[in-house]
Amino acid sequence: MPEYKYPALTADAVIKYEKNKIVLIRRKNPPFKGKLALPGGFVDNKETPEQACIREAKEETNLDIKIIKKIGIFSGPDRDPRGLVVTVAFLCEPQKKSEAPKAQDDASGLEIVPFSKLASLEFAFDHKDILKRAGIIKNID
Numbered sequence: 001m002p003e004y005k006y007p008a009l010t011a012d013a014v015i016k017y018e019k020n021k022i023v024l025i026r027r028k029n030p031p032f033k034g035k036l037a038l039p040g041g042f043v044d045n046k047e048t049p050e051q052a053c054i055r056e057a058k059e060e061t062n063l064d065i066k067i068i069k070k071i072g073i074f075s076g077p078d079r080d081p082r083g084l085v086v087t088v089a090f091l092c093e094p095q096k097k098s099e100a101p102k103a104q105d106d107a108s109g110l111e112i113v114p115f116s117k118l119a120s121l122e123f124a125f126d127h128k129d130i131l132k133r134a135g136i137i138k139n140i141d
Helices: 049-061 127-133
Strands: 008-016 021-027 040-042 065-074 085-094 107-114
Touching (some): 008 049, 008 065, 021 049, 040 049, 049 065, 049 107, 065 127
Parallel strands (some): 008 085
Antiparallel strands (some): 065 085
């Protein structure tokens, strides 16, 4: 894994899958090892956040995705214990509905979770805030 200088830039994918469900991964590595997270990761040199989002989603979920829209930029100084990491989050969907997601690369597991269950789950980083901004989770404490 390359060493990243901080501040660093990442991209995260909120992948809508089926009706009112999203794809989440379980993190294989620290920080937040074993926690649920949105697929995503660091933007490589000479790569846009959009390209990183598509690449990371494929690497972690085996899904070829298309970006629907940008959800926002998340830059809280405490969102990542490794240092200042700014993320660009995107609302996405699979290019083909017949594709079966599977955990790979930095994901130790993968879950397809109904929107209605998301508010009660514990997430890595500020991914619950990203889901709230996307309008997928309502009324977060």
